[in-house]
Amino acid sequence: MPDITVSVLQLQRYICTSLQAVGLPAADALTVAQLMAEADLQGSDGHGVIRLPQYSRRILAGGVNTQPNIRIEQERAATALLHGDNGMGHLVMKRATELAIQKARHCGMAWVGSHFSNHAGPASLYARMALEHDMIGLYFAVGNANHLPPWGGLDMLLSTNPIAAAIPAAEESPIVLDMATTVAAYGKVKAKAQRGEMMPEGWMMDRQGRPLLDPKRSEEGFLLPIGGYKGYGLSLVVGLLAGTLNGAAMGKDVIDFNHDDNSVTNTGQAIAILDPAAFGDVNHFKRQVDVLIRDIRGSERIPGVERIWLPGEQSQARRSAYLRDGIPIPAGLLQTLDKLAEQLKVPALRDTTP
């Protein structure tokens, strides 16, 4: 079976129909579907439709609340804590981001955290929501499975706890950073295993602290943090800000949602929004970002390097190409999605009209 390509609307429709079939109200299904399809569109394919079977399983097992009362539990002028009521993380963090943008408009900046949320897709989705308001978005999350021990340790108390930042430019594409605090995200390890390739040194280590190169043995080892003890510290701080501060799961309380479909994950996330207008002229700021982008792009290069990329630039290029040519769905994924469609009694992805 060859790969197919689908339009973003077709993908949205398919996801939306499937989510309704497992019990999400129409409006919520549409919101989640739009965000999931956007993840695929920007090339964050580990966080898009590939997650649909897992989300569906979790919803059907009662692990996610399909009728959540997402509410503000604590509030000050520039902050809020949202109680996600165990709803889909996408719904919780979209609401959190909208609230933070509104607060930042008045206060100059805002920070909204969540607890009793769930996996919400790629970090950059929410940071990027700031851009259309000419604002800066910063996003922090506790990952939904611990694959990282403290530096020198063996107990998996930390996750890949990602950070995203979105910064608007004038004529250039915005700068969008979206990174795990580990050298490799766990999805990359799985991809290497599927392709039968070895991992480079530095991605994982075994319980003796030796490099682990065979991705098929990944369960015997750990991911490595970026910059050694620095990445360990960064992952810990992100977890404290996105998890502990919000009364969300962190450390040994994190539920491995790959192996557990019904425990409440109590996922914690945080979005911070900064309004550049509170610091000076927005257009001047955006033009200065352009200058920096052009200086970086125009830098002399290491012999053999063809191009210098800005964070988010490759994702932006992919987004344009996928909008034009469609989003590729690999054959293996399509098979899984076809099986899901059969199970949920909804039209298969290829039979979904946009």
Add this chain to the structure above:
Amino acid sequence: MPDITVSVLQLQRYICTSLQAVGLPAADALTVAQLMAEADLQGSDGHGVIRLPQYSRRILAGGVNTQPNIRIEQERAATALLHGDNGMGHLVMKRATELAIQKARHCGMAWVGSHFSNHAGPASLYARMALEHDMIGLYFAVGNANHLPPWGGLDMLLSTNPIAAAIPAAEESPIVLDMATTVAAYGKVKAKAQRGEMMPEGWMMDRQGRPLLDPKRSEEGFLLPIGGYKGYGLSLVVGLLAGTLNGAAMGKDVIDFNHDDNSVTNTGQAIAILDPAAFGDVNHFKRQVDVLIRDIRGSERIPGVERIWLPGEQSQARRSAYLRDGIPIPAGLLQTLDKLAEQLKVPALRDTTP
């Protein structure tokens, strides 16, 4: 000449007298001296009294304004931009942090940026100021010399742009992260050169992209970012938040203050303060931080690892030891400081009474 140890008060007095001798008003000299001595006390010895000769040279050359009008230039409920008027960075960022704490008490969080500031010592100094108010501090700065090219590039457009985070605990010591976004800070390279040692692979590369191991050849190469392109992205984002957003120098506008004593650096920094009370019960939060710290410390260890450290724990241990036994001043540094004392006609460090 053997190393000596000095008390923190003795060190403060010496720095304060020297800064007054080069023209700082008494109150400002005391503020800067206290912060610089605190840097040595916590073991950030690359940012303490070792900087005094350079600061003095810069002040005498007219590169720093000794009578600055440090003022709020832009303000909203949760934000401010301080104009440092080219004063000592310590004065600017102490004021910024105090303002942010005050704003966070009302708004739940606050973010204060600076421009026309200067080098302000270790990032953790300012993040830590939040702790006595049971708040969380985050600090970002544009480094004062570019040693980092964009990923794949050769133009040194980025600096070690550090991040600090300070998070209060209940019975345990607070978590204090203070890290450059490069694998090694430039000070560590200089220290290797002084000791005649080679650098490990991964610290620096040469203009062909090959590992650079000889620290004496450091001028021929570049620092490497943590996690490769991730650290490049992180350094860029920190620079945008601490520099560009504040109208401060970033990219090619950064002045290398190791080789320039009189240009205005227009240094940018930012402090963010979060009040945990805006998200729930502060004592509960601090106890949860304790739980996490103890789980991490009690983790099973890689064979051969004696102890798992939390970020800031070694610095805290050093602080206690130095308070008890005195701060060690290496012979080489003492010689430099003696020469400075002679030049400024102030008592030498060893002759300074606390």
